[in-house]
Every structure is written in C-alpha cells, then in structure tokens.
Amino acid sequence: MKIYPYKRLNRPVVLRVTSVSLKLSDGTRDQLETTAYSTQQQTVALGIAGHTDWVSATIGLSATLPPGANAPDAAWSDLRVLAVLTDRETNVRTSADLTRDAEDGRDWSGSLEVLRDDHVGRASLAVYAVGTVDGVRGRSIAETDRSWLVDTVSDEPVRGLQLDVQKASFRKSSREWLQAYADAPWIVDTSARVPTVFVNTDVEGVIGLLDSNGSGVDSKVRDLLVAQMSTDVWTAVFHGAIGDLEVEPGGGPVFPTDWQGEVLREMLPDVLPGVQVEEALRQVHRRRTGESGWVELQTRIHYAAVRRADATKALAYVIRSLEQMNRESET
Amino acid sequence: MITAPSHVPDRLALLATSAVDPFLTEELLKGEHVHGGIDLAKVVEPLPEDDARWSVEPVRSLVEDAMFEFRPDRTRADAWLAPRLHATLRLTRREAADKRLWNHLALAVAPDYVAWRHLSEPTAKRPEKRIAAERFRGPADRQCFSRLWWAAELFRNGSDYEPVAAACGNQDLIHTVLRLDLIDHRPTAQALVRLLQSGQITTGREINGLSTAINAAGATLVYDVLAPDEPRNPVVLGDWVAEAGSAPPVGRHELPQGPDEEPAPEQSVAVLTRYFAELIETAPVRGRKSTE
Numbered sequence: 001m002k003i004y005p006y007k008r009l010n011r012p013v014v015l016r017v018t019s020v021s022l023k024l025s026d027g028t029r030d031q032l033e034t035t036a037y038s039t040q041q042q043t044v045a046l047g048i049a050g051h052t053d054w055v056s057a058t059i060g061l062s063a064t065l066p067p068g069a070n071a072p073d074a075a076w077s078d079l080r081v082l083a084v085l086t087d088r089e090t091n092v093r094t095s096a097d098l099t100r101d102a103e104d105g106r107d108w109s110g111s112l113e114v115l116r117d118d119h120v121g122r123a124s125l126a127v128y129a130v131g132t133v134d135g136v137r138g139r140s141i142a143e144t145d146r147s148w149l150v151d152t153v154s155d156e157p158v159r160g161l162q163l164d165v166q167k168a169s170f171r172k173s174s175r176e177w178l179q180a181y182a183d184a185p186w187i188v189d190t191s192a193r194v195p196t197v198f199v200n201t202d203v204e205g206v207i208g209l210l211d212s213n214g215s216g217v218d219s220k221v222r223d224l225l226v227a228q229m230s231t232d233v234w235t236a237v238f239h240g241a242i243g244d245l246e247v248e249p250g251g252g253p254v255f256p257t258d259w260q261g262e263v264l265r266e267m268l269p270d271v272l273p274g275v276q277v278e279e280a281l282r283q284v285h286r287r288r289t290g291e292s293g294w295v296e297l298q299t300r301i302h303y304a305a306v307r308r309a310d311a312t313k314a315l316a317y318v319i320r321s322l323e324q325m326n327r328e329s330e331t
Numbered sequence: 332m333i334t335a336p337s338h339v340p341d342r343l344a345l346l347a348t349s350a351v352d353p354f355l356t357e358e359l360l361k362g363e364h365v366h367g368g369i370d371l372a373k374v375v376e377p378l379p380e381d382d383a384r385w386s387v388e389p390v391r392s393l394v395e396d397a398m399f400e401f402r403p404d405r406t407r408a409d410a411w412l413a414p415r416l417h418a419t420l421r422l423t424r425r426e427a428a429d430k431r432l433w434n435h436l437a438l439a440v441a442p443d444y445v446a447w448r449h450l451s452e453p454t455a456k457r458p459e460k461r462i463a464a465e466r467f468r469g470p471a472d473r474q475c476f477s478r479l480w481w482a483a484e485l486f487r488n489g490s491d492y493e494p495v496a497a498a499c500g501n502q503d504l505i506h507t508v509l510r511l512d513l514i515d516h517r518p519t520a521q522a523l524v525r526l527l528q529s530g531q532i533t534t535g536r537e538i539n540g541l542s543t544a545i546n547a548a549g550a551t552l553v554y555d556v557l558a559p560d561e562p563r564n565p566v567v568l569g570d571w572v573a574e575a576g577s578a579p580p581v582g583r584h585e586l587p588q589g590p591d592e593e594p595a596p597e598q599s600v601a602v603l604t605r606y607f608a609e610l611i612e613t614a615p616v617r618g619r620k621s622t623e
Contacts, residue, residue, distance in 0.1 A: 137556065
C-alpha cells in the first residue's frame with residue numbers, strides 16, 4: 001500500500017461506460033449498441049460496427065466516488081472529477097471534466113471525446129477525484145483502481161492479449177520474407193504492432209480445418225491446433241519481450257509499455273511463482289543475461305504458455321472424441 | 332562512410348520489422364557497405380498513390396542539406412532537422428506510431444543519414460565504429476527519424492517550432508524525457524523547455540533529477556487540474572495534412588510553421604515553470620552536493 005502525505009479516500013472510484021457513439025466522416029453519428037462495451041472486462045471496442053471512416057468517438061461515462069467524498073468535515077475542497085485517457089503508443093493525453101449528477105450525491109457523469117487520428121490501438125481510461133488539500137491544489141484524493149481499455153480497432157470488447165491471424169500462401173505471398181518459411185504450417189511474428197500468426201495456406205486443407213465449426217471431431221482437432229499455435233505465440237512473445245527489455249541506467253529492467261508489458265505481467269507469476277512481478281522481472285532478466293539459470297527457466301516459460309493456451313483442455317476433448325469415434329466404429 | 336543505396340525509391344512505404352533483418356547487415360552497422368535497394372523494394376507494402384506526403388524527394392533533400400550543413404558537429408543536426416522533418420511529413424499521430432514507416436525511411440530512403448548521424452566514435456572500451464541497430468529499427472524514442480518527429484510533435488507549441496529547436500539542442504533532454512509519460516501533457520513539455528532556456532536545467536543529471544521529481548509529484552498531483560490544456564482540434568490538423576500537396580518546401584534558414592493549433596495556455600505553462608523550479612531546489616541531483 002502506498003503512503004500519502006495528506007488525507008485521501010481509501011476506496012477506489014468506480015467507473016462505468018454508459019454509451020458510445022461514433023462520428024462518421026460524412027458528419028452523421030452512429031450510436032453503438034451496448035455490445036460495444038463490457039463492464040465486466042472494462043473494455044470498449046470501437047471497431048464493432050465495422051466503420052472504417054469514423055472521425056471521433058464520444059464515450060458516455062458515469063463515475064461513483066467512494067463514501068466520504070462529500071463529508072462535511074472532509075479535508076478537501078474544490079472537488080472535481082476528471083476522466084483521463086492516455087495512449088502510450090501515441091503519447092496522447094486527453095482529459096474531460098465530469099459533472100455531479102445531484103448536489104449531494106456521489107455520482108458524476110460526462111463524456112470523453114476520442115479522436116481516431118490520435119490512436120492506433122488501445123488507450124487507457126482512468127478517473128481521478130481531485131481537490132485542494134492543505135492548501136495544495138490538484139491533489140488526487142481517489143482514483144479508479146483498474147483502468148478501462150478503449151480499443152480503437154477491435155470488434156469485440158475483450159481485454160486479453162490481442163492477436164492478429166493472417167492467412168497467406170508463403171510461397172506466393174507479396175511478403176517475400178515469408179518464402180523462407182515455405183515448409184512451415186504457421187509462423188509467429190512478434191515484431192509487428194500486435195503479435196501475428198501467419199497461417200500457410202499452401203498446406204492444403206488447413207484453412208478449411210481452422211474455419212470448421214460444429215461439434216464433430218474436426219472442430220476438436222481445430223481447437224487442439226489453435227492451442228498449439230497459442231502456445232507458440234505465448235512462448236514467442238515472452239522471449240521477444242524479455243529479449244527487448246530496456247535497462248534503466250544504474251537500475252534494473254523496466255516493464256515495456258505496450259503489449260509486451262501486459263504479457264510479462266501475466267506470465268511472470270507462472271514463471272516464478274510467489275514472487276512479485278517487478279522482482280520476477282529482475283530475476284528473469286538476470287538469468288538471461290547472467291551466467292546461469294536461463295536453461296532451467298525454459299520449462300517454467302513453457303508451462304506458463306501452455307496454461308494460457310488451454311492446451312490440456314483441448315487435448316482432453318480430442319482424446320474423448322477419438323474414443324467416441326472408435327467406440328462407434330466397433331459397434 | 333556509406334552513401335545512399337543505388338536505388339532510392341520515389342515513394343515512402345511500409346517495411347515490416349520482421350522483413351528488416353536481411354538488410355541490417357554487419358557491414359551496414361559498421362558503416363561500411365549498404366544494400367543496393369532493389370531487393371528491399373520487393374518486400375515493402377506501398378502507401379496510397381494519391382497522397383503527396385509519401386513523396387521521397389522532399390525528405391531526401393532535407394537529410395542531404397543536414398549532412399552538408401552540420402558536417403563539423405552532427406549532433407546539432409537534430410535541432411535543425413526535427414521541425415523540418417515534422418513540417419515536411421505532416422503525419423497524424425496514428426500514422427507516426429507505425430514503426431514500419433520509420434523502418435522504411437531509415438533503411439530504404441536514408442541509411443546514409445543514419446550512419447552519418449549515429450556511427451559511434453571509437454572509444455577505448457569499444458574501439459570499433461558502430462551504429463546501434465535501434466537507430467534503424469527500434470523504439471520510437473531511439474530510432475533515428477521517429478525520435479526527431481516525436482520530439483517535434485511533443486515539444487512544438489501549437490504552430491511554433493521554436494521550443495522544438497531548443498529541446499533538441501539538449502541531447503540529454505530528448506534522450507531522457509521522450510520515453511516518459513509526463514511529456515504527454517503539453518504545458519509540462521513547454522515548462523521544461525522554459526527551464527532549459529533560462530539555464531535552470533542543463534546537465535543530464537539535472538534533467539534526470541527533475542523528471543524523477545516531476546514523476547514522483549505526479550503520483551499525488553493531477554497536472555491537468557494544476558495546469559489545464561486546450562482540447563485538441565482535429566480539424567486544424569486535418570487541414571494541415573490536406574495542404575501537404577500544395578505546400579512549398581520547408582525553409583532552410585527560417586523555422587517552418589506547424590499546424591495552426593492553439594498554443595498551450597500561457598497561464599498553465601507559467602504555473603508549471605514556477606512549480607518545477609521549486610522542485611529543482613529540493614530535488615536530489617546525483618553529484619550536485621560534491622561539486623558545489
């Protein structure tokens with residue numbers, strides 16, 4: 001827990017998204033369905049309506065301050081509530097004042113404008129309650145404990161690791177560098193903005209299998225295949241992220257700010273269980289760059305990847321389907 | 332020292348980072364030999380034909396002028412090139428966040444500039460001259476051209492590039508501050524430049540000390556309340572981008588004009604400049620006690 005040199009509220013602000021609309025390039029507005037945002041995932045997906053020509057989005061917000069915010073003997077005055085959108089990829093910081101719904105209430109609401117040209121992927125949305133405390137203006141007295149994600153591209157409001165899957169004939173692709181991998185069924189590229197899996201359409205039937213749905217054994221095999229790909233992706237992104245760490249002068253490694261940081265924060269607890277993520281990052285970095293311990297860590301990294309890919313579940317379902325199939329052919 | 336590839340493309344394009352490696356050879360990183368350009372042209376993704384901004388000639392001529400003008404002192408080229416590159420390319424932040432564009436600029440259009448600017452001088456520790464690979468493809472605050480573009484974008488005050496030239500004149504400032512979140516707040520960026528111009532911060536240690544103090548104070552202070560900024564106006568920037576086709580080449584002697592956005596509110600910049608000056612008084616700076 002952090003210690004603050006002034007009085008604060010000790011519970012977080014609760015933030016909800018209440019509406020999302022897009023302004024299109026022809027000047028019209030499209031009010032998005034409530035499926036564009038998920039309160040449980042705390043994520044907004046602006047790509048959901050499939051518009052490619054939107055100019056800006058208006059996100060309706062409602063925030064509830066913790067009890068005590070309006071207490072008559074509170075240590076703060078000039079209470080204000082701000083929504084702040086930040087994007088580390090584009091260095092954009094946008095803030096908007098919310099207004100109090102009822103004079104003595106703890107609910108505040110308002111809206112925030114998201115400009116499309118200011119973002120490339122995901123931005124992070126937080127709310128701060130700010131007041132003057134002990135004569136100091138601009139003190140934050142409570143904030144959201146977990147930011148909402150505003151995804152300007154995604155068509156589904158989910159928080160997890162974003163993955164791009166592209167299908168290409170490795171032999172004939174205009175991306176000539178893929179030709180070097182012509183005999184692989186898929187490859188993982190972690191150097192792009194989001195990790196990308198290229199599936200090789202030269203392997204006959206692979207797309208049919210990946211697109212299969214239904215309940216037959218095909219779809220179970222597909223799930224197993226996807227689990228295998230995901231394991232590859234998680235392993236590759238972990239190594240990519242660890243290999244690219246920036247080291248503070250005279251200090252330890254720092255968490256990357258993009259998805260690589262997210263991946264590390266998620267996987268490190270499985271790689272070094274029971275160790276705080278900051279310390280885990282230092283230890284893993286030491287092992288990779290130091291004299292020993294990196295080889296021993298590979299099993300843990302693989303384990304962290306397999307868990308995330310749901311490989312055990314996928315395998316169990318395939319085995320069950322195969323057993324059923326065998327039984328049916330025997331009778 | 333290397334020259335431009337024998338084949339320089341006419342148009343800017345996108346070069347995926349995964350496609351970069353075959354061209355980032357040992358010879359190039361040593362500044363000895365550059366690829367011919369023909370093979371690289373095969374692996375790029377083109378940008379729209381009808382957009383004047385993707386013409387290579389204006390950028391190519393800028394870097395050639397920079398290399399001529401700043402031969403005696405290449406680090407000074409940053410302050411000259413940053414605003415001019417920014418005013419020539421006219422990118423949105425969304426476009427500028429695409430590393431593939433910067434990869435292409437560095438590898439296909441002007442690898443000779445990257446080598447000229449970033450080939451290290453031999454030292455006792457590392458006797459071999461070398462260019463760090465991150466200057467060709469790397470984080471936004473390290474890559475040769477994207478660091479200049481972002482410095483210009485984050486330090487310009489509306490249409491005024493003067494603060495950019497001042498900020499880029501101090502290598503420590505852009506090296507340290509560009510990767511910090513605090514710079515995303517315009518009045519903060521302008522206040523830093525004022526302190527630099529008034530000589531209140533100069534050395535890398537002072538800049539490090541102050542940015543640490545600003546960050547620490549930022550954990551309890553919301554700068555948007557202390558020093559409010561104007562909201563961004565997308566129409567102004569859009570017009571500036573659209574005028575790229577008819578704009579004349581940027582001036583070589585006078586600073587160009589940026590997009591006609593509102594400057595950061597003077598009141599906000601003044602408040603933060605005073606506040607940061609107080610922080611400098613109290614911030615621990617490594618080595619300051621012993622030298623005074």
